[in-house]
Amino acid sequence: MKELRIRTLAAVFVVAGVLSWAGARLWDAVGTLPRVPLAAPVVLALIAVVLLATALSLRSRLKAQRERRQDAKGVDPLMAARAVVFGQASALVAALVAGMYGGTGVFLLGSLDMPSRRDQAIYAGFSVVAGIAVIAAALFLERVCKLPEDDDNHDGDAAPVS
DSSP states (O other): OOOOOHHHHHHHHHHHHHHHHHHHHHHHHHSOOOOOOTHHHHHHHHHHHHHHHHHHHHHHHHHHHHTTOTTOOOOOHHHHHHHHHHHHHHHHHHHHHHHHHHHHHHHHGGGTTSHHHHHHHHHHHHHHHHHHHHHHHHHHHHHHHOOTTOOSOOSOOOOOOO
16 A cells, blocks of 8 residues: 655645635636535544544554553454555545635635635634644554555565575
């Protein structure tokens, strides 16, 4: 399984932000801009909490397993792989959503004198922060589940044994 790259997430964030900013400008010129839902930062924050709780649980179970404790509960490799895939998917979606709300928030910064637009800009800002929290939790989960014998050489070349 390939590791998630921060460059990829940053690129998704920036492209989504630019497209969202341009879309918000266009939409506002044609009619009314769609609202940023209050639920957006809440849902992203909940996903971040779930990812962090999963990472902490797996980390403590793996540590107990490495220390060979009697009461150590093993970690099913398939469950760990599913957790990593969930984390990677969540990080990609969070980068997209945070970029989208970031672009909309940047557009809304031009009209903070209107209370409704100020509230929307605040919701958009909280969505970006919660999206970054999802990305951080997903990267932490991926780091926790990385096997010690994993290295950056995935091309199948083996060192000769002498």
